[in-house]
Amino acid sequence: QVQLHQWGVGLLKPSETLSLTCGVSGGSFNSYSWTWIRQAPGKELEWIGEVNDDGGTLCKSSLKSRVTISLDTPKKQMSLRLTSVTAADTAVYYCARTASSGGSHSDAYMDVWGKGTTVTVSS
Amino acid sequence: QSVLTQPPSLSAAPGQKVIISCSGSSSNIGNNYVSWYQQLPGTAPKLLMFENNQRPSGIPDRFSGSKSGTSVTLGITGLQIEDEANYYCETWDDSLRAVVFGGGTMLTVL
Numbered sequence: 063q064v065q066l067h068q069w070g071v072g073l074l075k076p077s078e079t080l081s082l083t084c085g086v087s088g089g090s091f092n093s094y095s096w097t098w099i100r101q102a103p104g105k106e107l108e109w110i111g112e113v114n115d116d117g118g119t120l121c122k123s124s125l126k127s128r129v130t131i132s133l134d135t136p137k138k139q140m141s142l143r144l145t146s147v148t149a150a151d152t153a154v155y156y157c158a159r160t161a162s163s164g165g166s167h168s169d170a171y172m173d174v175w176g177k178g179t180t181v182t183v184s185s
Numbered sequence: 186q187s188v189l190t191q192p193p194s195l196s197a198a199p200g201q202k203v204i205i206s207c208s209g210s211s212s213n214i215g216n217n218y219v220s221w222y223q224q225l226p227g228t229a230p231k232l233l234m235f236e237n238n239q240r241p242s243g244i245p246d247r248f249s250g251s252k253s254g255t256s257v258t259l260g261i262t263g264l265q266i267e268d269e270a271n272y273y274c275e276t277w278d279d280s281l282r283a284v285v286f287g288g289g290t291m292l293t294v295l
Contacts (some may be wrong), residue, residue, distance in 0.1 A: 097284070099230075106187055106273065106286055106287070106288045106289045107222075107224075107230065107273055107275075107286040107289070108286070109283060109284035109285070109286065112284075120282065120283075122283050123281070123282075123283065156229055156230070163236065167217070167277040167284075168216070168217045168218060168277055169217070169218045169235075169236055170218075170277065170284075171218075171220040171232060171235035171236070171275075172220070172222070172230075172232060172275075173232045173235070173241060174232075175229040175230055175231065175232075176229065177228075177229055178229050
């Protein structure tokens with residue numbers, strides 16, 4: 063059974079860089095995209111971006127200048143870096159596996175999720 | 186303001202049926218498949234429905250999905266206490282070139 067394990071620093075000061083890693087166990091790493099989503103306290107889910115199995119990335123436009131998502135296929139891991147964090151970046155960050163029957167965004171869905179990592183930005 | 190619009194909250198009694206709506210536009214729901222996620226308090230979201238009306242293995246047939254134009258609905262019959270959760274719709278937006286979520290619907294079973 064596929065499981066996603068997340069880890070990273072949970073407390074940051076403003077202007078620091080958020081760095082999270084998501085490891086995959088129990089399943090294939092190829093033929094999927096890997097996605098980061100966050101949820102601010104009491105708020106809805108927000109898509110941050112994704113990386114496909116070729117290493118190609120796509121990010122939410124408002125975060126694009128600060129986000130790097132990368133893949134380490136041999137280690138079956140993906141990573142998120144978010145620079146220059148502010149209090150507005152305080153959230154639970156989730157990684158998820160994205161599957162697609164037709165291989166496009168049109169029919170993609172997130173079928174396996176990590177447990178989430180709480181990140182707090184405070185001076 | 187979320188790109189996809191859901192009612193913030195709904196409530197129903199155990200055993201009853203509830204329908205959660207999610208409306209969008211031609212650039213998202215109108216042209217792409219929709220997924221639904223269930224988020225129990227304090228836990229990660231869980232895939233409930235994909236490609237508008239397909240249930241992953243393990244999801245009971247009390248849950249159903251449908252789509253019409255630029256709106257989708259999630260139906261839950263025979264409500265149980267453990268169905269009390271937040272429900273989110275999600276799809277791809279062609280104009281934004283991004284995944285978009287609804288604002289979520291908090292379902293209370295009382």
